[in-house]
Amino acid sequence: MWSFSNIATDFDYWLSQQVNPTWTMIIEMVIAGIGAITLFATLGLVLVLMERKVAAWMQIRLGPNRVGPKGMLQSLADTVKLLVKEGITPDGADKFLFNVAPFIAMIVAMLLLAPIAFAKDFQLWDLNIGVLYVTAISSISVIGILMAGWASNNKYSLLGAMRSGAQIVSYELSAGLAILAIVVLTGSLRLSDIINAQANGWWIFKGHIPVWIAFVIFIIAVTAETNRAPFDLAEAESELTAGFHTEYSGMKFALFFLAEYINVFIVCAIGATLFFGGWMPFHIGNWESFNHVMDYIPSSIWFFGKTFFLIFLIMWFRWTFPRLRIDQLLNLEWKYLLPISMVNLLLVTLMAILGWHF
Amino acid sequence: MYRQTEIVQEASAIEGDLIINVGPQHPATHGVLHLVITLNGETIKNVEPHLGFIHRSIEKMCESLTYRQFIYVTSRMDYLSSHINNHACALCIEKGLQLEIPPRAQVIRVLMDELTRIASHELWWGAMAMDLGAFTPFFHAFRERESINDIMEETCGARLTMNYMVPGGVMHDIHPNFQKRVKDFIVLYKSKIHEYDEMVTGNIIFQNRMKGVGYLSAEDAISYGCTGPVARGSGVSSDIRKLYPYEIYNTLEFDEVLETDGDSFARYMVRIREMQQSIRIIEQLIDTIPDGDFQAKTKAVLKLPKGEFYSRVETARGEFGVYIVSEGGTTPYRIKFRSPGFSNLSALNHMIKGGKIGDLIAAMGTLDLVIPDIDR
Numbered sequence: 124m125w126s127f128s129n130i131a132t133d134f135d136y137w138l139s140q141q142v143n144p145t146w147t148m149i150i151e152m153v154i155a156g157i158g159a160i161t162l163f164a165t166l167g168l169v170l171v172l173m174e175r176k177v178a179a180w181m182q183i184r185l186g187p188n189r190v191g192p193k194g195m196l197q198s199l200a201d202t203v204k205l206l207v208k209e210g211i212t213p214d215g216a217d218k219f220l221f222n223v224a225p226f227i228a229m230i231v232a233m234l235l236l237a238p239i240a241f242a243k244d245f246q247l248w249d250l251n252i253g254v255l256y257v258t259a260i261s262s263i264s265v266i267g268i269l270m271a272g273w274a275s276n277n278k279y280s281l282l283g284a285m286r287s288g289a290q291i292v293s294y295e296l297s298a299g300l301a302i303l304a305i306v307v308l309t310g311s312l313r314l315s316d317i318i319n320a321q322a323n324g325w326w327i328f329k330g331h332i333p334v335w336i337a338f339v340i341f342i343i344a345v346t347a348e349t350n351r352a353p354f355d356l357a358e359a360e361s362e363l364t365a366g367f368h369t370e371y372s373g374m375k376f377a378l379f380f381l382a383e384y385i386n387v388f389i390v391c392a393i394g395a396t397l398f399f400g401g402w403m404p405f406h407i408g409n410w411e412s413f414n415h416v417m418d419y420i421p422s423s424i425w426f427f428g429k430t431f432f433l434i435f436l437i438m439w440f441r442w443t444f445p446r447l448r449i450d451q452l453l454n455l456e457w458k459y460l461l462p463i464s465m466v467n468l469l470l471v472t473l474m475a476i477l478g479w480h481f
Numbered sequence: 482m483y484r485q486t487e488i489v490q491e492a493s494a495i496e497g498d499l500i501i502n503v504g505p506q507h508p509a510t511h512g513v514l515h516l517v518i519t520l521n522g523e524t525i526k527n528v529e530p531h532l533g534f535i536h537r538s539i540e541k542m543c544e545s546l547t548y549r550q551f552i553y554v555t556s557r558m559d560y561l562s563s564h565i566n567n568h569a570c571a572l573c574i575e576k577g578l579q580l581e582i583p584p585r586a587q588v589i590r591v592l593m594d595e596l597t598r599i600a601s602h603e604l605w606w607g608a609m610a611m612d613l614g615a616f617t618p619f620f621h622a623f624r625e626r627e628s629i630n631d632i633m634e635e636t637c638g639a640r641l642t643m644n645y646m647v648p649g650g651v652m653h654d655i656h657p658n659f660q661k662r663v664k665d666f667i668v669l670y671k672s673k674i675h676e677y678d679e680m681v682t683g684n685i686i687f688q689n690r691m692k693g694v695g696y697l698s699a700e701d702a703i704s705y706g707c708t709g710p711v712a713r714g715s716g717v718s719s720d721i722r723k724l725y726p727y728e729i730y731n732t733l734e735f736d737e738v739l740e741t742d743g744d745s746f747a748r749y750m751v752r753i754r755e756m757q758q759s760i761r762i763i764e765q766l767i768d769t770i771p772d773g774d775f776q777a778k779t780k781a782v783l784k785l786p787k788g789e790f791y792s793r794v795e796t797a798r799g800e801f802g803v804y805i806v807s808e809g810g811t812t813p814y815r816i817k818f819r820s821p822g823f824s825n826l827s828a829l830n831h832m833i834k835g836g837k838i839g840d841l842i843a844a845m846g847t848l849d850l851v852i853p854d855i856d857r
Contacts, residue, residue, distance in 0.1 A: 182620035278501050282523070282838070352614055353686055361509040361612045362838050443680065445687045446614025448839035449523055 128244030155247055159236050163385060170384040171198040173431075174438055181442045202377065210373035213276060220274035225371065225378035227267035232385035234260050238314050239392045242402050242423035246315065253314035254306055257393055258299050261348065264386065265291040268350075268357065271379070272367040283366025286449055287357030291348055293456040298344035300464040304330075304337040304471040305397040314396055321400035331479070333470045338398045340464045345390035346437055347452070349383060353444035354452060391433035395426065402426040498526065505534045509612050509842045512852030514826075516841075523837045528830045536856045543816040548574050548648060548783040551813070555803075556642035558820065559854035561601040564593045565796040567646035572727055573792035573803040574648040577785035583774040586650030587728045588766050592663070593633075593645060594794075595759040599670070600629040601797035602752045602759075609749070609846035610681050613690055618680050625673060628666045632659065648783060650776030663767050667760055674757075682753065691746035695832040695844025698743055705831065706824035709799025710755065711848060714748035716741035721795035735762050748847040784811055798822055798849055822854040 139147045172187070172195065179186025187194035212218055238253040240246040250256060265288055272284020306312055308330060309320045320326075326334050347354035358366030368379045395401060402422035406414045447455070473479075499522075504515040513534035519527040539558060543551040552570045556563035568590055575582065582590075607622030630640045635656040637643035645652050681687050697707070702715040712719040720737040722730040738754040740747035785807035793802040799821025806815040825848045833841050 178616070182617050183624060184620060278499060282501075286523075355614065356839075359614065359839075361614065362842050364508060442617050444615060445610065445681070445684060445690060446839070447686055448690055448837055450837060451686075451689055 131244075159233060159247065162236065163233055163381070166388050167381040167384050168198040168202065170388060170434065171201070171380075173434070174384075174441075177435065177438045178442050181439075205374055205377040208373035210375045211370075213370050215276035216370065217274040217276070220270050221370075222375070224267050224271035224274060225375045225382075227270065228264060228382040229378045229385075231260060231264045231267065232382040232389065235386070235389045239389065240314055240318060240396065240401050241426055242421070245423070249313065249315050252312045254302055254312045254317070254393075254397075257389075258295070258302060261386070261389075262291070262295055264382070267382075268367050271371070275367070275370040277370050279363045279365070279369045280367050283357045283359070283363045283369070286359075287350060287367060289449070290350070290354065290356060290452060293453060294344045294347040294354075294460075297340050297456060297460040297464050298348055300461070300468050301337040301341035301344060302393075302397060304334060304464075304468055307468070307472050307475050308334070310475075314401070318396060318401040318403060321403050322406075324406065325398065325400035325403065327398045330471070331474065333467050333474060334398065336463065336467045337471065338394070340460055340467070341394055341398070342433070342436065343460065344456075345394065346440055347456070349386045349390055349437075351383075351387065351437055352441040353446050355441075355446060356449055356452060359446055387434060387437060388430065391430045391437065392426075394433050395429035399429045400425075401429075503841075509845065510852070511608055511850065514850065514852050514855070518838075518841070520838070525833055525836050525838065525841055528833055528841065530826055530829065532856050534856065535853050537853075539857045540816050540818060544813055547811050548785065548813070551816070552646065552648075553642075553644045555818070556644055557853060558818065558857055559796060559798065559801070559822070559851050560641055561604060561851055562597050562796040562798070563642050564597040564645060565794055566801060567644060568594060569792055569794040569796075569801050569803045571646045571648050572794065573790050573805050574783065574785065576792055577788070577790045577805065577807060578648065578779070578783065580649050580777050580779065582650055582728075582777055584729075584771045585773045586775050586777070588770050589651050589655055589775060590646060591728050591730065591733070592763060592766055592770075593637075593643075593651075595762045596629050596632065596663070596666075598759045598797045599756050600626050600633075602756050603629075605752060605797075605846075605849045606677065606681070609849075610687075612842050612846040613687060615681065615684075615687070618677075621673070621676060621680065625666075625670055628662075628669060632662050632666065635659065635662070647776065649779040650774065652776075654775045655770075660767055660770070663763060667764060667767075670760060677753065682749075688746065690839065690843050691744065691749055691847075692742075693744050693746075694836060694840045695745045695748075695847065696743050697828055697832050699741075701828065701831060702743070705828040707799070707828055708821050708824065709795070709797070710738075710748055710751040711799065711825045711828070713738055714740050714751045714847070715743040719800065721793050721800055725793060727792070727794060733762055733765055735759075745843050745847040752849070782811055784809060785813070793819070796821060798851065798854065799825060818857060820854045820857060822848075822850050822852075826850055826855055 135147070135151065138150060142150070175197070176186045187197035190196045190200045212221055235257060237248040238246065238250055238256055268287045268291070269284045272280040272287070275281070305317060305326055308326060309317045311317060321329075327338060350357045358368065363369070368376055371379060402425050404417040404420060404422070404425050406417060499520040501518045501520060502515065503518055504510040505513040510516065515531040515534060517529045517531060518525060537557070539554050542554055546554065552567050555566040555570050559566055603622045603626040607619035610618035633643055634640045636659050637645040697711070697715050699715045699717050702712045702717050707715070707717070708719045716739055718724070718737060718739060721727070723737045735758045738751050738758060740751050785805065787807055787809040790805045790807065791802060793800055800819065801821055802819030804817040804819070805813045808814040829845060829848060833844050836844070
């Protein structure tokens with residue numbers, strides 16, 4: 124069966140015969156970069172449309188259905204609208220920081236695409252500290268938000284940024300500890316190792332209740348980290364109008380918007396990789412023929428299926444739950460999630476040492 | 482640049498305070514209410530409502546309109562319970578003329594009032610959930626409200642400002658489909674009410690946001706002049722339908738909903754339970770609408786005798802009073818409306834001091850403010 128790695132190897136071999144090694148590397152990097160940007164833009168459009176359709180479905184209405192077949196081109200039309208809109212910089216704003224902030228948000232989101240395995244052997248950068256890289260880079264996104272809130276010279280923005288800072292810094296701890304549970308079980312930070320360790324069963328099935336707890340904490344924490352409802356205090360519409368991006372318009376606003384959706388995609392992709400085996404097909408013990416059928420489904424479909432399931436879960440939260448208050452939000456993290464995830468990590472470690480998992 | 486009001490400038494003199502203008506255009510104020518909030522971090526130190534953005538001087542306008550005409554203007558005050566506003570005005574004029582209202586008209590009026598009350602509470606429920614960040618309940622609430630609007634449209638000819646009540650009864654008879662559609666609505670409502678509990682009332686986040694927030698004691702509720710669900714949430718009995726019954730309310734079986742906690746959740750529960758009481762009233766009346774005239778015989782030009790007249794009704798938001806001073810002419814000499822929203826809003830600062838910004842939104846949601854009602 125053909126795979127992405129075969130194509131890539133063949134292409135690399137062919138290219139290195141045509142030009143010298145330096146140029147080969149440069150051309151390959153450019154191709155990978157263009158691929159990442161294309162994926163970034165496409166994912167943004169798809170996720171925005173998906174969000175609107177999911178919301179419409181939950182709210183007994185139709186959602187976008189005018190532009191293109193079944194409204195599929197709606198988000199494209201919105202993008203064009205945002206592109207041609209004037210990007211206003213307020214008079215009192217710190218112009219440099221104000222204009223740089225959306226790019227930081229976007230660049231962070233793009234950097235996070237690097238270590239994700241989209242299919243079997245289809246990974247931009249399989250670095251040996253993959254999980255650490257993801258947690259480290261994702262914490263930079265708070266700088267973009269704080270910068271936007273501070274530079275806007277708007278009290279709503281400032282309050283939004285303050286909330287966002289407190290929130291992201293707090294919830295990173297639980298998210299990190301939940302991820303550590305899987306790292307402890309696998310014994311490696313490399314994402315491909317984590318996926319390969321799940322060849323005979325996903326961690327969510329192999330890891331008993333502690334992994335379930337880790338998964339629940341992970342989902343709650345990443346929902347908070349990406350500023351999605353019910354933890355969308357940074358942009359709490361009814362309280363702070365639009366929070367940290369109140370003053371942004373046009374494409375600068377769109378970059379924040381896009382970065383939010385890409386971040387949702389990435390955290391769900393990480394969740395799918397850690398807990399649901401990434402691109403690994405679903406196997407049941409000794410059911411040879413069943414497993415064989417499952418193997419025939421392409422690995423990219425497995426990966427995107429799991430990721431979009433988690434994205435749907437996060438959208439489901441958004442359209443059904445009310446928002447928390449800021450003190451309740453921090454209480455939830457520091458009084459409940461963090462102690463639970465610490466104890467849970469100990470349990471997982473014990474389980475890994477004694478080999479109780481399957 | 483935003484216009485700096487005098488008060489804002491005065492207040493900014495205090496060092497270290499953060500002053501925020503919420504409104505006049507803000508997603509949580511549902512209209513052009515302007516709140517000047519003094520903050521210490523996230524904690525609210527003071528809330529000052531600024532009114533007048535939608536003042537149309539309705540009371541003055543009414544002085545130049547005849548007794549038949551001015552009722553229509555009152556639909557534009559509390560647009561969510563326009564029937565009940567019209568009802569209060571009609572009652573006041575009838576008091577002056579000492580008119581006997583045919584029983585059919587009385588029953589139709591009460592039915593319409595209660596349907597309006599349900600529609601108003603439905604909209605409040607959806608808008609309040611939206612204030613707290615849950616968008617979906619809004620659409621679910623509008624599904625039920627829509628069917629009430631359809632009933633109104635059929636019988637009254639309009640969906641929002643109905644102008645259906647006239648001195649002496651109602652403008653025209655009910656639509657032949659009216660009874661059937663109201664019964665359909667009751668069936669629909671009862672089949673959907675569990676969704677309200679599942680989606681909002683029973684939600685742990687929602688309860689945490691509401692319980693203990695915006696506490697208003699019974700004494701404070703009385704001294705601020707709060708009425709309606711806001712007062713009843715604090716345990717103050719204030720249902721005009723029970724205390725000063727008008728039309729046929731004294732013959733009907735329904736309970737005055739009282740909660741004693743005084744917090745936002747109590748006010749929320751009062752409204753939720755009030756909707757069920759309204760359904761109960763409608764169920765009692767819908768099958769037994771008496772035959773007869775829908776309007777008493779009145780003269781073409783109405784003239785109230787010299788004197789002062791006052792009537793009060795229970796709208797969806799509280800006590801609505803109409804005070805007419807007549808010099809014996811065809812137009813009122815002076816009109817004063819007592820709107821429930823104004824008094825309820827005045828309690829906001831007291832309720833919310835020391836809370837967080839999120840609490841302000843939650844407490845304001847449970848006051849159920851309709852700004853044209855406050856500003857008139």
